Amino acid sequence: MNGEWYGEDIERVVVSAEAIQDKVTELAERVSADLAGSEEDVILVGVFKGAVMFMADFARSLTVPVKMEFMALSSYGDATTSSGTVRILKDIDSDIKDKNVVIVEDIIDSGLTLSWLLKYLEGHAPKSVTVVSMLRKPGMQHTDIPVDYLGFDIPNEFVVGYGLDFAERYRELPFIGVLKPEVYQD
């Protein structure tokens, strides 16, 4: 397993690097098929920082032309539970009016970030908005959130890796794993 340098901090691997890459290919094939022949521009909106790895891998696996936008949103900070407030650290740069928008997320946990983002982007009058997320946890508080393309449903535990952080660490791990509680509990 790549990532032994964090062996002390990781309790177990939840999704292996290989399973992630297989899922990226599968999701990209499905999205490409659904978007093929689209007359309007397709805009991927990557939700950073967490979606950095997924966005890069997913975009390279697509077989349809896209444009890319990046938003940076933050609600967790250095904590393992949501602050309940979504902050925009970086907004999209171009007009998405009448465009087909595909939100690329790493995880839907409480659902707050995605429900906020859907409302925010809808305010820019896109032609369509679909959502692709690598992970989803159970018990989403915002249950009416549509997830068009989902990688994995995972247990309700704090995970890191493949873009996901705890206090900005562990994003570079190629797999998704559960952090030992003693790492984040004092």
Ligand SMILES: O=P(O)(O)OC[C@H]1O[C@H](OP(=O)(O)OP(=O)(O)O)[C@H](O)[C@@H]1O
């Ligand atoms: O469904 P929710 O409970 O809203 O959680 C999901 C969001 O939380 C994380 O972002 P975070 O605020 O940690 O910012 P980051 O991506 O910069 O790590 C994650 O990357 C998602 O964007």
Ligand code: HPA
């Ligand atoms: O389980 C998680 N890990 C890291 N970041 C997160 N943001 C929401 N849920 C998580």
Ligand SMILES: [Mg+2]
């Ligand atoms: Mg985070």
